[in-house]
Amino acid sequence: MSRRRIETVSVASVYPLYVAKAQKKGRTKAEVDEILCWLTGHSQQSLAEQLATDVDFATFFATAPAPNAARSLITGTICGVRIETIGDPVVREIRYADKLVDELAKGRPMHKILRTGE
Known part of the structure; x- marks a missing residue:
């Protein structure tokens, strides 16, 4: 059996893992949604629609309404890279x-996660 490329994995299949990781550390689904909306420019409603359509990651990011320019400020390592x-x-x-979900789970304040500098 071949391994699926990460780009073809559906966002809806990973989303519950993001939420579970956050909730395990006392954070909320609403905060995960805020992160994804900030990153992509989706509204809460359009994010829910994307999750309901089982869209893959490549399409999710390619069709994002307004990718946040500040996302380039996200640095560091994830999975050793x-x-x-x-x-x-x-x-x-x-x-x-x-x-961003890792930072949320580690208790980082939302304004720092979203690079707003407040």
Whole structure:
């Protein structure tokens, strides 16, 4: 059996894992949604629609209404790889989401996660 590329995995299949990771550390589904909306420009409603359609990551990020320009400020490592060195744009976007959810689960304040500087 061949291994599916991460870009073809549905966002809806990973989303519950993001929520579970956050909730295990006392954070909320609403905060996970806020992160994904900030990253992509989706509204709460359009995010819910994307999750309901079982869209894959490549399509989710390619059709994002307004990718946040500040996402380039997301740096560091995820799965042992420096985010800023990832060449594949879809994989980099996925790792941005992973990193933000990790920061949420580690208790980082939301304004720092969203790079608002407040």
